[in-house]
Amino acid sequence: MQMLKGILVLARFALLEVLRKKVVLVGMLLTCVYLLLFGLGLHYLGANIGVVQRQLAGFGLFSMGFYLATFLTVLIAGFAGVGAISGEIESGTAYALLAEPVSRSQVLLGKYVGYGLMLCAYAAFFFFVLWGLMAWQFGVVLPGPWTVLPLFLLQPLIILALAFWGSTLMSTLANGITIFLLYGIVLVAGMIEQIGGFLQMTGASAAAHAASVMINIGIVSSLVLPVDALYRRAVFVLLSHTGNLLSSLQSLGPFGSVSAPSQAMVVYAWIYLVVCLLLAVRSFKRRDI
């Protein structure tokens, strides 16, 4: 109970910090500008083109928009987390805070909960606006929003947990470089996996080995950081189950998902998040300030 109370105090503090520093305000304003542009794009899309091309372009625009939404939420999670602990130490605010009768696990988990809540609210808003725009402008109700939403939220939460762990080990700059390079590598590996999946679909025997290697690259990278795998699964659920052949075609694009990661990968992602947080707590407890 005492532990939970401490976590909640720190979570409130983290939320207040984010709000006071106007991070949310600026972020929301720019996100609204982005969503407005996206909505206008959908609205004016294919005014003079046929239904087939219009739907093809519409699903294409949605998958691109969804990809960018994922990228932005992950990016914000990275920025929020890279200095969560190291920033307090570097600025000197940690000395007074950590000498108070509050455990380091409470400080770390409290800040994680605060930032996590902010990120979840932001990501959920982003997701439902995109989803709603598709329904409004195209009359297409994409399936499984409640299935996809956890997958969408899990991605920034994983990056946040990883960044928290890194911030107990490294300086803010070193952690930031590590997190964003790692994410970049995983994104590229995820695209390589999609190309491998596409080659496998074509059934060309000459390319079978290459396809297999490319898919394995994606799988290994997903084990290192299961963020892109979650995106591929989310986009697969959204676009491939519409019963619309055109939307299925979109699965073949760079923002689509030819081979959807299994449910086991989702379970792995949850375990990954918890392990990152446990390692972060362990490392923070041992760190000399």
Next chain:
Amino acid sequence: MVLETEQLTKLYPTGGGCFDISLSLGAGETFGLLGPNGAGKSTFIKMLVGLLTPTSGRASILGLPHGSLEARRQVGFLPENFRYHDWMTAAELLEFHGTLHGLSRGEARQRIAQTLVMVGLKGLEKRLVRTFSKGMQQRLGLAVALLPRPRLLFLDEPTSALDPMGRREIREIMQELQDRGMTIFLNSHLLTEVEKVCQKVAVIRNGRIVATGRLEELLGTGRHHEVQLDVGGLAAELLQRIEQIATVLHREDDAAGCSKLRLRVDDRDRLPLLAEAVVQGGGKIYNLSMVQNSLEDLFVELMAGENADA
């Protein structure tokens, strides 16, 4: 004992730290840990408040293991090179720290008002911390440390970054806290500050305590006393008698026939003997006084071998 350490040691992988520090501090005492920058003062205090894990040794605060949550509930801490979350107002910052100490909102508000008065920041509750001057931030830091009514207050270089006026203000607050019976552990490299507020002192050099005790003991016991004797009619026989009691360090005769002697005695009790010898020997005493050893003298003496040790 409010604070007790036994061979407390912190070794950094890169070298330095502090070694085998054994100290004790009773209730209501003000203890000064004196040493040059980098001597290990902050390392010692950081171990006691749980920021650093000792390599070896033991420490307890009011009988509780140092660094434990229970021990930290009894402690107030003003860190060196402190910085507080400057996006908060003074009241929010204090309330946040009060909540971490388990104060209810009502209690916190009451204590915030009291501590802000104590540190001279009354009326500035709603101002953002970032708008405070360095001196005001230092006083706010002191308010944070005092908020939970700590039984032991750690102050790490509380005035080093302040101008003379700011130093005096903080020193006055420390003296007020002393008067109220607060137990204070002060880290400082400012000799005058320690001399003015501390009853017990330890001097640390290269991570090791090289002298410790009550201030008057350190400035007296175990060291020689210097005495100034201005005497008229100093004949050879009288000088011989004086030399039997004290060592003559320096002699200067003026035109009026007065000899100014700087003497060294092993014991204060030698002074009456000295006066008696001069009078009986026919000399006239114009001045007989102890030359007060200052903490600065002691510090310089103790630090003399620092370079050799380093």
